[in-house]
Each structure stands twice: as structure tokens, then as C-alpha cells.
Amino acid sequence: MIAISLQSGSNGNCIFIEADGVKLLFDAGITGAQAEERLAAYDRNIREVDAVIISHDHGDHIRHAGVFQRKFSLPLFMTPSTLAAASSRCSLGKLQDVHHFRSTDKLRFGNVIVYAIRTPHDGVDGSVFVIEAGKKRLGVLTDLGHVFQDLIHIVSSLDAVFLESNYDPAMLAAGPYPMYLKQRIKGPHGHLSNQEAAELLCRAAASRRLQWACLAHLSEQNNHPDIALKTHREVITGNMPIYIADRYRATEILTVL
Ligand SMILES: [Zn+2]
Numbered sequence: 450m451i452a453i454s455l456q457s458g459s460n461g462n463c464i465f466i467e468a469d470g471v472k473l474l475f476d477a478g479i480t481g482a483q484a485e486e487r488l489a490a491y492d493r494n495i496r497e498v499d500a501v502i503i504s505h506d507h508g509d510h511i512r513h514a515g516v517f518q519r520k521f522s523l524p525l526f527m528t529p530s531t532l533a534a535a536s537s538r539c540s541l542g543k544l545q546d547v548h549h550f551r552s553t554d555k556l557r558f559g560n561v562i563v564y565a566i567r568t569p570h571d572g573v574d575g576s577v578f579v580i581e582a583g584k585k586r587l588g589v590l591t592d593l594g595h596v597f598q599d600l601i602h603i604v605s606s607l608d609a610v611f612l613e614s615n616y617d618p619a620m621l622a623a624g625p626y627p628m629y630l631k632q633r634i635k636g637p638h639g640h641l642s643n644q645e646a647a648e649l650l651c652r653a654a655a656s657r658r659l660q661w662a663c664l665a666h667l668s669e670q671n672n673h674p675d676i677a678l679k680t681h682r683e684v685i686t687g688n689m690p691i692y693i694a695d696r697y698r699a700t701e702i703l704t705v706l
């Protein structure tokens with residue numbers, strides 16, 4: 450199984466995952482042209498993607514879903530509530546090929562299984578995903594709300610993970626955001642801090658199963674890749690590779706062995 454984050458953050462999210470001949474995109478928060486171009490740089494044709502799976506109704510995850518569907522004829526997968534909420538807000542345009550799932554469902558694409566897991570994030574019906582191919586399991590875990598019960602068991606069961614590491618608490622506190630937004634981000638329906646993500650990874654690494662982690666959905670104003678990495682390195686013992694999903698470009702190809 451391989452994965453490429455094409456972009457990650459409040460300016461747009463999209464992750465490509467390929468396993469056993471199945472090609473999936475998670476979220477459609479970047480333009481069709483950006484997704485096409487960044488996949489082409491790795492010799493992948495976006496038109497060969499089997500499904501675009503949407504995590505929740507926030508614009509940075511769903512904004513360009515309509516274009517993905519119409520321009521590249523890709524089937525979209527999202528929950529009915531996510532579609533309803535996003536349609537009223539994001540002008541997705543006319544959608545033809547929408548498949549519904551519930552945020553607790555198991556989706557199957559060939560030999561690849563995608564488990565949806567409901568989150569307490571403040572989307573109307575948000576989920577995160579575990580992608581399973583053979584015995585390998587990869588998590589796409591962003592916009593989590595808080596470290597909810599079961600999250601540690603989920604991360605401990607993974608071979609690799611994209612994990613939200615959204616903000617540095619000191620930068621958030623000192624930063625320019627209005628108070629209500631600061632409260633939302635660090636509240637129970639917002640995002641995970643570097644420290645929370647690092648502690649989660651540290652505990653999960655005890656299972657000795659995690660091969661790598663890719664820190665995702667870093668805030669531009671309230672975080673910095675160097676600060677996130679430093680926090681994680683201080684908390685996580687051992688030398689598990691830690692990557693950063695960039696806000697403006699694709700990562701390298703990350704392989705789950
Ligand atoms: Zn988001």
C-alpha cells in the first residue's frame with residue numbers, strides 16, 4: 450500500500466492511497482487541476498481513481514468534489530448529511546455519481562476495505578478512515594475534535610497513519626485569531642494539538658506496529674512544521690519516521706510495507 454498527501458491543511462485536503470490495484474482519493478479540498486497535476490508527477494492518472502471519499506462537510510475537504518466528479522468522472526462517497534450540509538454551503542454544482550455511506554460503515558473496493566469512524570469534530574457528520582489491504586492498515590485521521598475514546602486503540606492497530614497535529618498551544622494563545630475561534634480549535638469539537646497528537650502516537654507506538662506517521666492538517670497561523678516535529682520528537686521515544694503533510698505541495702510516496 451502506498452499513500453501520497455497531495456495537500457493538507459485548512460487551505461485544502463486531498464490524500465491519494467493505492468493498494469492492490471485500487472486507487473482512492475480521500476477528500477477533495479484542492480482544485481481538480483492541482484490534484485491531476487500532483488498525481489501526474491507520480492505517474493498516476495486521476496481518471497483511474499476508483500472513488501473519492503469525503504470525510505465531512507467543511508470546505509477544505511469537499512469544496513472541489515463536484516469538479517472531481519464532473520471533470521474526471523469519479524464516483525463520490527459521502528454521508529447523506531454531509532452532502533446536504535455541503536450542498537447548501539459550497540455550491541458543489543450538479544452531482545451525478547454520489548454514493549452514500551454512514552459514518553460507521555465499512556466500504557469495499559476490490560480487496561481494499563475502508564472503515565469509516567465517526568468523530569466529534571464539528572462537521573455535521575464527520576468521519577475518519579482506516580484503509581485495510583491484506584493485513585496492512587493505514588489511518589487517515591484528521592479533524593478529530595478531541596482524543597475520543599477508542600482513538601488510542603485505533604491508532605495502535607495501524608501500520609501507518611496520517612494524524613492531525615493542528616496547532617501549537619502557545620502559538621494559538623499568542624496568535625491573531627479571535628477568541629471564539631481559539632476556543633473552537635482547542636475545544637472538544639475542533640482539532641488536536643501537537644502535544645495531543647504526539648502523546649497519542651507515543652502510546653500507540655508501544656504496540657510496535659506503527660511504521661511511520663505523517664503529521665497532517667497543520668495550521669498556518671498556529672503551528673510550524675519545525676515546532677510540530679520538535680514536539681513529536683520530544684514525546685515519542687524511538688526513531689519512527691515522522692513526515693509532514695505540506696500545506697502547499699505533495700509529499701513523497703509513503704509506503705506501508
Ligand atoms: Zn479540515
Ligand SMILES: [Zn+2]
Pocket residue numbers: 505507570572592
Ligand atoms: Zn473540519
